[in-house]
Amino acid sequence: MTEPPPPPPRPAASILHVDMDAFYVSVELRRRPELRGRPVVVGGTGDRGVVAAASYEARAHGIGSAMPSVRARRLCPDLVFLAGDHAHYAEVSAQIMGLLRSYTPLVEPLSLDEAFLDVGGVGRLHGPPEVIAHAIRTRLIHEHGLAASVGVAPSTFLAKLASEAAKPRADRAGTRPGAGIVVVAPGTELEFLHPLPVRALWGVGPATHDRLERLGVRTVGELAALPEAAVVSALGDASGRHLHRLARGIDERRVDPDQQPKSVSHEETFAEDLRDPDELRREIVRQADAVGQRLRRHGVVGRTITLKVRYGDFRTITRSTTRSVGVDTGPEIARAAKVLLAGIDTSAGVRLIGVGVSGLVADGPRQLELDAPAAGWDDASRAVDAIRDRFGDGAIAPAATAGPDGVRVARRGRQQWGPDAPG
Numbered sequence: 001m002t003e004p005p006p007p008p009p010r011p012a013a014s015i016l017h018v019d020m021d022a023f024y025v026s027v028e029l030r031r032r033p034e035l036r037g038r039p040v041v042v043g044g045t046g047d048r049g050v051v052a053a054a055s056y057e058a059r060a061h062g063i064g065s066a067m068p069s070v071r072a073r074r075l076c077p078d079l080v081f082l083a084g085d086h087a088h089y090a091e092v093s094a095q096i097m098g099l100l101r102s103y104t105p106l107v108e109p110l111s112l113d114e115a116f117l118d119v120g121g122v123g124r125l126h127g128p129p130e131v132i133a134h135a136i137r138t139r140l141i142h143e144h145g146l147a148a149s150v151g152v153a154p155s156t157f158l159a160k161l162a163s164e165a166a167k168p169r170a171d172r173a174g175t176r177p178g179a180g181i182v183v184v185a186p187g188t189e190l191e192f193l194h195p196l197p198v199r200a201l202w203g204v205g206p207a208t209h210d211r212l213e214r215l216g217v218r219t220v221g222e223l224a225a226l227p228e229a230a231v232v233s234a235l236g237d238a239s240g241r242h243l244h245r246l247a248r249g250i251d252e253r254r255v256d257p258d259q260q261p262k263s264v265s266h267e268e269t270f271a272e273d274l275r276d277p278d279e280l281r282r283e284i285v286r287q288a289d290a291v292g293q294r295l296r297r298h299g300v301v302g303r304t305i306t307l308k309v310r311y312g313d314f315r316t317i318t319r320s321t322t323r324s325v326g327v328d329t330g331p332e333i334a335r336a337a338k339v340l341l342a343g344i345d346t347s348a349g350v351r352l353i354g355v356g357v358s359g360l361v362a363d364g365p366r367q368l369e370l371d372a373p374a375a376g377w378d379d380a381s382r383a384v385d386a387i388r389d390r391f392g393d394g395a396i397a398p399a400a401t402a403g404p405d406g407v408r409v410a411r412r413g414r415q416q417w418g419p420d421a422p423g
Contacts, residue, residue, distance in 0.1 A: 013185055014120035014129050015255065017151040017159035018100060018136060021167060023113035024053035027092050028082050030145050040080045043069055048269050048351070052084055059170035089113075092144070099139060103132055108255045114163075116156050118255040133181045153184035157251040158193065161200060165192075189249040194221030201246050203239060211235060223247040260360065264294045264302070267354025273312045274350045277341070284337045285398050287355040289330035292381060295357060301326025302357035305333055307340040310352035319344065326361060329381040330398065333357060 020026065024042040029035055039058035043051040049069035061076040073079055093112035100107045103126055106118035119129050126132050133150040140148050151162025166182040168175060184192045198217055199209050211234050217223045223231065224247035232240035245251070266287040274280055284307070295301060305327070306320040319340040327333055337355050 012120060012129075013152050013154050013183060014118060015153055015156055015159040016117040016119055016129060016133055016136075017153075017156070017163040018115055018117065019149050019151075019160075019163040019167070020096070020113035020140075021147040021149055022053055022055055023146070024084060024089055025055045025058075025082075026146050027089055028085075029055075032082070035080055038080055039063070039076050039078060040082060041069075041072060042082050042084045043072075044269075045069065045081050045083055046271055048271060056168050056170040056175040060172060060175055062172075092146075095144065096140065096146070099143070100136065103136065106255050106257050108257055108259050116159065116255045130181065130183055133183075137180060147180075149178055150181045151184070152181065154186050154189065155249075155251040156253050156255060157202060157246060158184045158189060158249070161193070161196065164200075190221075190224075193247070193249055194219065194224060196220045198223050198247075201243055203243055203246075208235060208239065208243075220247050260300060260362075261298060262360060263356055263358035264291050264298070264300075264360070265306070265308075265354055265356030266290045267308055267352055267356075269310075269352045270350070274353075275347060277346060280341060280346060280350060280353060281338055283353050284341060284355055285330070285334045287353070288334035288337055289398050291355055291357055292328055292330035292333055293384075295328040295360075296363075296381065298360075299363050300360040301328045301363050302361075303327075303359040304357065305336040305340070306354075306356040306358065307337045307344075308352070308354035308356070309341075309344055309346070309350055312349040312351050314351070316352075317344065322359065326359075326363070327357065328363065329378060 025040050028042055029040065037057060038055070039061060040055040041051045041058050041063060042053045043049050047070055051063060051065055051067045051069060051072050053065055054063045054072075058072075058076060058079060061079075063072045063075055063079070069081065073081075089112055093109075096113075097107060097109055097115060100115055100117055104117055104119050104122050106121075108116040110116065117132075119126070119132050122132075123129075126135070129152050133152050137148055137150060140146050149163045149166040149168075151159040151164070151166060153159040153162050162182040162184050166179045168178040170176070196219065198204055198212050198220055201220060201223075204212070212218075212223065215226065215230070215234055217226065223243065226244070228241065228244045231244045234240065235243065268283070268287070274283070303324075303326050304320055304322045306318055308316065308318045310316040321336050321340060323336070327336075333355060
């Protein structure tokens with residue numbers, strides 16, 4: 001008899017997930033060291049603001065990201081609130097990503113404060129993955145004064161869960177340091193994964209979590225024990241199969257250093273509800289200008305323009321339109337978004353408005369549309385980019401965004417923490 005082929009080799013634990021600890025707050029504390037050890041948050045300081053990041057001392061009071069600022073202050077009257085500085089965080093993030101790329105070119109940033117690394121091919125130069133993880137953490141502390149947690153595993157999914165397990169913890173009893181690095185070695189994947197709550201899986205939001213609870217599923221292991229057909233019946237084909245595979249530790253996703261954004265958007269919450277259509281159109285122009293600039297910096301165009309409107313009672317609607325060709329200029333995006341706005345009743349008052357572009361592809365030769373406005377926005381927009389690169393984002397802007405107090409620039413990050421208190 002022919003002997004069966006040997007089983008395929010287990011993948012090495014060569015994927016790292018580096019996740020900065022309380023990134024925004026930690027960056028601020030480098031500038032304000034006198035606040036170390038105190039409950040500090042970064043976020044919108046106004047009544048409609050939200051917490052973007054909280055120090056572990058603040059988390060001990062039950063404060064977390066996305067919490068309304070008003071509630072955070074109630075939970076901790078001694079809370080120190082700092083307005084965010086997204087531009088500075090982006091600069092620090094670029095330095096961190098440069099440090100990570102000194103170990104491997106296979107770095108996939110997920111956000112300003114986290115990234116995947118594939119270090120499988122750099123062992124001779126830098127040592128085993130766990131050694132690289134220790135080196136990265138040490139350099140981040142000594143060179144940047146910032147702490148990070150690192151997960152090491154055979155897959156991106158498990159590496160991200162491992163970095164979460166490595167983080168410090170904070171509750172009413174105080175702050176407990178984390179392991180800093182957690183390694184999921186080949187052969188121990190299910191031992192690590194199955195005790196975790198099912199909400200730890202990618203793709204398990206509140207609605208999916210409720211459906212799984214109705215099936216009696218609370219842990220990842222309980223989900224893995226179910227027949228795949230039962231999970232598909234409860235969650236649908238694509239989601240059911242995906243989650244069932246993750247629950248069994250199957251994840252073929254690779255680190256993609258050339259990952260392009262799937263959409264680019266900007267949204268802002270107003271300090272007071274807006275009702276005047278002219279004001280809302282000005283906000284659309286401002287946000288469309290910022291979205292177009294980011295699209296051009298990524299070298300992509302998009303075909304679908306989406307307008308998001310949230311009313312004072314938190315009811316939220318979206319409207320979209322898809323063009324035959326891609327766009328990346330503020331005037332074109334604003335023109336489409338203003339048409340969408342014309343079909344929406346805003347008389348009840350608008351709390352938040354947002355403009356987004358999706359269906360992104362690499363920029364290239366473009367075909368003119370029959371209803372396109374006069375040519376010239378491409379060249380004009382790139383001239384604007386050159387001026388802003390040299391003199392700053394506030395140096396030039398659409399006329400609608402200028403007022404007695406100067407140009408109102410739509411800055412990235414504002415959607416994360418809402419409006420600041422006046423003054």
